[in-house]
Amino acid sequence: MRKLKLKINVSFILLSILLSVAGVIAIYELRILDRSFNTLILDNYKTVESLSQLMRAIELEDSGILLTMSGDYDEGKKMIRSGNNMFNSSYTLARKGIKTTEETDKLNEIALLHGDLRKIWDKPYLDAEIMNNMEWYRIEMHSRFLVIKQKVHEITEMHQEFLYKEASLIKANSRRAIMPGIVSIFASLLFAFILNFYINHYFVVPITRINQELKSFKTGQSIMDIEAGQNKELQELIQSINDLIRRLIRKQNPLK
Amino acid sequence: MRFEVIFKHLGIVLLFNAIFLFLAALISIYLKETSALALSYSALICFIFSVFPLVFSDKSTAIEFTEGLFIVVFGWLVTCLSGALPYMMWGGEFSIINAWFESVSGFTTTGSTILTEIESLPKGILFWRSSTQWIGGLGIIIFVLAILPKTSSSSIYNAEVSSITKMNFPFNNKKLLQALILVYVGLTLAQSVSLTFAGMSLYDAINHSFTTISTGGFSTKNNSIAWYQNLWIELIIVVFMVLSALHFGLIYGTFTRKHNNLFRSDIVRALLFIWLASTLIIAGKLTWEGSYSFWTALRHALFQVASLGSNTGFATVDTVQWPFFTQLLLLYLIFQTGMSGSTSGGLKFDRIFIFFKIVQKQIRSLQHPRGIFTIKISGQRIDEKLEQQTMVFLILYIMIFSISSLILSVMNVDGMTAFSASITAISNCGPGFGEVGSMGNFAGIPDLGKFVLSINMLLGRLEVMNVLALLVLRR
Structure with a gap:
């Protein structure tokens, strides 16, 4: 992180x-x-x-x-x-x-x-x-x-x-x-717009998807399978959650 | 479509602006000029917006077609906007619309100016003004592609370098780009050295070389090249203007003794023949009218034909004073422009050449209704798709400058000024006739007219079709 x-x-x-x-x-x-x-x-x-x-x-x-x-x-x-x-x-x-x-x-x-x-x-x-x-x-x-x-x-x-x-x-x-x-006001607005795009694209959207996947996992529909694109930090997080899920499944059902 | 990929490439485009703005700022700081802060802050803004996307983008990936199209079109828009920043911040004659016009005119290598007192401008600003043409001349996108070989086979190339450019130069994309850059930098250096030896100051020599090789035509003097009154300077500039209007790949092929070279090209032969004939006709007419002695007429005619024919726009004389017939002939040369694969913008002579071949083919088809005819250029057969594209392009091109002429006329701009300004803008040439003649400027055109002309310049540089493709793009 x-x-x-x-x-x-x-x-x-x-x-x-x-x-x-x-x-x-x-x-x-x-x-x-x-x-x-x-x-x-x-x-x-x-x-x-x-x-x-x-x-x-x-x-x-x-x-x-x-x-x-x-x-x-x-x-x-x-x-x-x-x-x-x-x-x-x-x-x-x-x-x-x-x-x-x-x-x-x-x-x-x-x-x-x-x-x-x-x-x-x-x-x-x-x-x-x-x-x-x-x-x-x-x-x-x-x-x-x-x-x-x-x-x-x-x-x-x-x-x-x-x-x-x-x-x-x-x-x-x-x-x-x-x-x-004046120029810096417009430049800052543009900067904020691009920053907002990056934060949304790299962090908010994948985290929302992780949340949705976790909710659906609760109901037993599927296990997490999310791609985090180029974001290494989120890839690590998904990997950790997937490992945890696998360990939990193995504990509940040792034959799997 | 991935916006992060588009932002990243637009950032790389801005990095080139930041480098040249920084150089211009150094000149201003050294000479203690009032433009130092405006140039430095503009360089900083460009630098921040160029490194910012790189902070987030980790891996580089291949570019898709629509992304390539966006990068090319928005690359030009973003670069023109950033180029206007130092003008806007410095002030003087630059209102916001004037700054935009001057920047678009620079990056599209048009060379039309709103300035009435060029020599009173700080040297840093003048250097930036010339640099915009040099950067634009090669096409920022090609520039970016050259240092990012991974994208050389991508669609950015297809959007920026139209099919007609590749037609008479069958090298692979990467090699073509390398050749273009080598020739571009080589010619700039050679001209700078030659002009310095001919008596120009080093500063002026670099500025004029930047704007000659890019066929831009911005000068550091109010009276353009006429200020020097030096035959050698004029001849050197003529040689480099002519070279800059020819296919850079063919120039490279000539120097490296490749099969594809200047001597084997039908288009080069036809273009040089038209220029030579035009020079002699204009010189003859000027001598006949008693305007000059034959040799002086030949000197001015040669320079003006090379300047307007190559779409550079330098001047040694006020052509507005010339007979109407010579003005019309020069206007045609502005319309036909230089070769594709050169830094000339607009229609490109290759299309005129293909158009006449199509006319010839049609006449032969009428004579022999059952015959099957093909068009060959420099021994190579032309695809029928390219024939269609050429015709569509030609009609669109004429439509666009006719519409913009009408718009200018509505704003009470006189007929000759409106018509020649529209042609010169879409052809990326610079000076026209009437109020916007070779010794005049665009300061008197209404603000809305300046905006319309700046759109013409961008359409001319982006070869119209790319912009239309973007406008009708579907996800």
């Missing part, structure tokens, strides 16, 4: 391996998924926020210059300073959050353009001719602001594209996390 036990044990060990590995793979893929989620939601949210702040900072600086040129020197200067501070902090945040070299290049371009702008935004209150000169503002300042705004817009689009790719990756990863589970 040791072999029989071994066969059943091996079957359950195989089933356990199948399920355990599926579990390990699912956990591994879920951890990757978790990491991707963190990147997508936390890191990228900060980057998106910093880029929109960058845009607000530029608009604030633009408004500050316009205010200065219209004569409200103190308020204009205050707005320019606060816009510049906002630009610096959001630029540092965006720098940390961006992922691709294209985005880095674009951010460097923005820094350079902003640097050029800073060099000339003091001119209205240093040069009386420029004060109230809207033509100078349109050509020298506004056009530069527009270019910077365009660059910020481009980098935002690039980042959105990156986000889309990240989201697609998460979709693929989530599928990779789910599929081993």
